[in-house]
Amino acid sequence: MKLPSKTLEKKLFASGYRYVIGVDEVGMGCLAGPVVVCAVAFKKKFFNHRHTKLHWLRDSKLLLPKQREKYARELFQVPGFKFQVSYAYPRTIDKVNVYQASREAMRKAIKKITKGIFVSGYKDALCMVLVDGKTKIEGLNIEQIPIVKGDRKVFAIACASIIAKVHRDKMMVRYAKKYPGYGFEKHKGYGTKYHQAQLVSLGPCEIHRKSFAPVAKLI
Numbered sequence: 001m002k003l004p005s006k007t008l009e010k011k012l013f014a015s016g017y018r019y020v021i022g023v024d025e026v027g028m029g030c031l032a033g034p035v036v037v038c039a040v041a042f043k044k045k046f047f048n049h050r051h052t053k054l055h056w057l058r059d060s061k062l063l064l065p066k067q068r069e070k071y072a073r074e075l076f077q078v079p080g081f082k083f084q085v086s087y088a089y090p091r092t093i094d095k096v097n098v099y100q101a102s103r104e105a106m107r108k109a110i111k112k113i114t115k116g117i118f119v120s121g122y123k124d125a126l127c128m129v130l131v132d133g134k135t136k137i138e139g140l141n142i143e144q145i146p147i148v149k150g151d152r153k154v155f156a157i158a159c160a161s162i163i164a165k166v167h168r169d170k171m172m173v174r175y176a177k178k179y180p181g182y183g184f185e186k187h188k189g190y191g192t193k194y195h196q197a198q199l200v201s202l203g204p205c206e207i208h209r210k211s212f213a214p215v216a217k218l219i
Contacts, residue, residue: 001062002192004059004158005057005065006155017127019041019126020041021040021041021042021128022039022040022042022132023109023110024150025088025129025132025167026161027166028171031195031199031208031209032215033172034090036170037085038083038161039104039110039112039129040075040083040113043080058152059152060158063162071162075163082092084113084165086109090208094209102196103138106137114127131144132157134148149204169188179205180207182205183195196214199218200218
């Protein structure tokens with residue numbers, strides 16, 4: 001199995017960048033619940049150590065829930081590791097579409113994490129954002145590199161994908177208690193056969209995305 005590489009981050013630090021930020025989102029294709037975005041920030045010091053407990057870290061979609069939780073805990077324990085989480089809720093998704101809503105959540109997460117980075121004496125040019133996807137995030141005055149399938153190729157983006165996924169899964173388990181019967185604790189809002197069957201039986205709830213076809217046809 002090919003693991004995400006740290007090569008790009010190391011090149012950026014070698015060329016003078018002080019921080020590298022990885023950003024990714026989860027939940028784009030779900031019928032219910034928010035899109036969750038995570039931005040993670042690394043300094044050069046992180047890449048000077050081996051971090052053996054993170055060796056097999058990879059895209060969240062390639063990990064089991066317990067593995068994702070383990071890697072998230074390990075990242076949280078790394079001195080100086082920074083992350084911020086942001087959300088695109090169903091109401092916003094229905095209003096502006098899921099892509100635009102997720103991009104706005106990316107902007108918020110990056111602005112929150114850079115707020116603590118850009119102190120006196122730091123310049124924007126010393127920070128590079130690595131974005132999962134093929135396009136840059138509009139409305140940011142920070143250098144960016146978009147990377148298709150970045151969560152599988154780049155270590156920093158894979159880290160962001162794991163934290164976002166762990167965070168969103170916990171949210172959906174809580175939603176399952178508030179909106180019983182849909183099975184959110186199992187499928188986390190994705191359009192499984194069981195979810196769609198329960199959707200037909202119970203009708204949409206408050207966290208369903210009413211602009212998505214399987215939900216829209218029931219309204």
